[in-house]
Amino acid sequence: MGTTKENLHSKLSDRTARVGIIGIGYVGLPLAVVFAEAGFDVVGVDPAEDKVAAINRGESYILDVETERVRVLVDAGKLRASTDYSVLADVDAVSICVPTPLRKTGDPDLSFIAAAANDLAPNLRKGMVVVLESSTYPGTTREMILPVLESVSGLTVCEDFFLAFSPERVDPGRTDWTTINTPKVIGGITPDCGEMASAWYDQALDTIVPVSTCEVAEMTKLLENTFRMINIGMVNELAIMCDRLGIDVWEVIDAAATKPFGFMKFTPGPGLGGHCIPIDPLYLSWKLKSLNYNARFIELASEINTNMPRYTVGKIQDALNQHKKPINGSRILIVGVAYKPDIDDLRESPALDVIHLLKDKGADVAYHDPFIPYLNHDNLDMDSVEDLLPEVNAADCVAIITNHSVYDYQAILENAQILVDTRNALGLTGQIHPKVVKL
Numbered sequence: 001m002g003t004t005k006e007n008l009h010s011k012l013s014d015r016t017a018r019v020g021i022i023g024i025g026y027v028g029l030p031l032a033v034v035f036a037e038a039g040f041d042v043v044g045v046d047p048a049e050d051k052v053a054a055i056n057r058g059e060s061y062i063l064d065v066e067t068e069r070v071r072v073l074v075d076a077g078k079l080r081a082s083t084d085y086s087v088l089a090d091v092d093a094v095s096i097c098v099p100t101p102l103r104k105t106g107d108p109d110l111s112f113i114a115a116a117a118n119d120l121a122p123n124l125r126k127g128m129v130v131v132l133e134s135s136t137y138p139g140t141t142r143e144m145i146l147p148v149l150e151s152v153s154g155l156t157v158c159e160d161f162f163l164a165f166s167p168e169r170v171d172p173g174r175t176d177w178t179t180i181n182t183p184k185v186i187g188g189i190t191p192d193c194g195e196m197a198s199a200w201y202d203q204a205l206d207t208i209v210p211v212s213t214c215e216v217a218e219m220t221k222l223l224e225n226t227f228r229m230i231n232i233g234m235v236n237e238l239a240i241m242c243d244r245l246g247i248d249v250w251e252v253i254d255a256a257a258t259k260p261f262g263f264m265k266f267t268p269g270p271g272l273g274g275h276c277i278p279i280d281p282l283y284l285s286w287k288l289k290s291l292n293y294n295a296r297f298i299e300l301a302s303e304i305n306t307n308m309p310r311y312t313v314g315k316i317q318d319a320l321n322q323h324k325k326p327i328n329g330s331r332i333l334i335v336g337v338a339y340k341p342d343i344d345d346l347r348e349s350p351a352l353d354v355i356h357l358l359k360d361k362g363a364d365v366a367y368h369d370p371f372i373p374y375l376n377h378d379n380l381d382m383d384s385v386e387d388l389l390p391e392v393n394a395a396d397c398v399a400i401i402t403n404h405s406v407y408d409y410q411a412i413l414e415n416a417q418i419l420v421d422t423r424n425a426l427g428l429t430g431q432i433h434p435k436v437v438k439l
């Protein structure tokens, strides 16, 4: 009879360990499928009965996970789902993949993490390993998860169970970098905790990147996404500056991108959408405020990015004005509302802000998005128009907000009266077109 660590390590290595995934969304479902395909018995736990039912029918509801992969695993008895958290009492390894949104106040909403810890704790047993994947501020795993698990279970971390943090790196819609081949950073409450979590994930993922603590792992994720948020904010401000200077920002960025070293291309847009980039950095600035430090780069970038929908509406107003048309009463068609091209995700999409602002000014707003047939979100209740080009032609102004690759932009240009292109989708870099206004 080996030690707790030896026994768990053995079950992880021969993949007889049973896996539980709390939260089977865009992070949890791909992870559940990858562990099941590696040979583990996996149970997904989620309060959403429709998701649980879909999994147990062998169906996927995540764009990046084909239904066939789920069906094969469910039929083989390797994957199932439940709304009952007590199933976690029978597993050996648990990954927590729950949302970490912001509250309306802009403060972190840690309620999902707290609920997961409280639902797991009564089911925690000696010999288990637990990994938090949800993006959060440095310290969450040690300051929030650990006390709940130890106090409710009476167990001691590193002696009885192992606890670590490993940031999710799921990029919705991407096919070149997936859950399996994207390097995975893992840091534990103690080195032993990190080692056990790494031993588990190493059974299913190509590359493990061990770091010394869970705080390092938590901060790594925030650096990754703060890097993007700040650079997008910088390039959005560059667009505003170029507009004042009468310079084509798209031509400037393309020219700068020819520098083969020391430069990374970002492009301006109507705002910053998604479930990661606009949100994770604010977890960091919120934590630093509690330590009496003001993360000025994050605050400034957030202010610029948050203002881009309003800046975009200003561009639409100017475009209509050039043709002696007010926004009020004009028919405006928004082309593309997802938060980024070629996906069906609306979370934090700047298109929602643009539509609200236009409606507030009295515009008759319609939208088209092949990935989003109806928009029932954020107090909006709209259907995508069906026949794009006649709607383009009938609109007083068309605004390209999300540049899905399926669109025929030449046809849109030919049929539009006035066109505001916030993504340089028309590729008119360095060119002026009488019908087109660019960011």
Ligand code: SAJ
Pocket (backbone or CB within 6 Å): 168, 169, 170, 171, 172, 224, 225, 228, 232, 265, 266, 267, 268, 269, 270, 271, 272, 273, 274, 275, 276, 277, 339, 340, 341, 350
């Ligand atoms: N955006 C710009 N200009 C840019 C890049 C993005 O305006 O140059 C906008 C997008 O339109 C979108 C938002 O910013 O509204 C976020 O775009 P994103 O490309 O960062 O896409 P996300 O939010 O799906 O970010 C994910 C992240 N993945 C994880 O957090 C695991 C991010 O780390 C990835 O780098 C990113 O995908 C990616 O590279 O696509």
